[in-house]
Amino acid sequence: MVIYLHGDLGAGKTCLVRGVLNALGYTGRVKSPTYTLLETYHAGGFDLCHFDLYRLQDEDEWESAGFRDEFNGVNVMFIEWPEKAVVPPADLIIDLEILQAGRCAVLKAFTSIGQICLKQL
Ligand SMILES: Nc1ncnc2c1ncn2[C@@H]1O[C@H](COP(=O)(O)OP(=O)(O)OP(=O)(O)O)[C@@H](O)[C@H]1O
Numbered sequence: 001m002v003i004y005l006h007g008d009l010g011a012g013k014t015c016l017v018r019g020v021l022n023a024l025g026y027t028g029r030v031k032s033p034t035y036t037l038l039e040t041y042h043a044g045g046f047d048l049c050h051f052d053l054y055r056l057q058d059e060d061e062w063e064s065a066g067f068r069d070e071f072n073g074v075n076v077m078f079i080e081w082p083e084k085a086v087v088p089p090a091d092l093i094i095d096l097e098i099l100q101a102g103r104c105a106v107l108k109a110f111t112s113i114g115q116i117c118l119k120q121l
Pocket residue numbers: 007008009010011012013014015016032052054080101102103
């Protein structure tokens with residue numbers, strides 16, 4: 001499934017992915033894919049791909065890096081700054097907003113699998 005993470009710089013997108021991985025039992029280091037653009041983890045019985053496309057140069061870089069192949073219908077994809085490329089459509093979009101204390105998260109489902117996820121929360 002594909003999850004877009006929207007929110008300003010520092011809104012907590014990477015922290016949210018770290019929290020998801022921790023909840024799945026992943027105990028290794030979760031670093032921001034700021035420069036690598038993609039970090040992949042195996043947790044909870046599947047591969048979780050964490051993209052940060054903020055520094056993506058252009059559409060060609062997205063295509064030549066082979067990122068599209070990762071969208072195989074099995075992996076779970078979290079994407080920061082998805083508007084930087086033409087990425088597959090989202091099942092779920094999470095909007096993060098910085099508040100004085102903590103963050104506000106608004107979750108919207110766009111497919112039936114997204115709706116199933118929201119119902120589980
Ligand atoms: N829910 C939260 N409550 C309080 N502080 C938070 C929360 N989530 C993240 N932070 C803090 O905000 C800072 C930035 O978080 P993070 O790196 O996850 O942002 P980001 O949205 O991924 O930014 P970028 O777009 O630069 O990658 C971190 O120092 C983190 O401690």
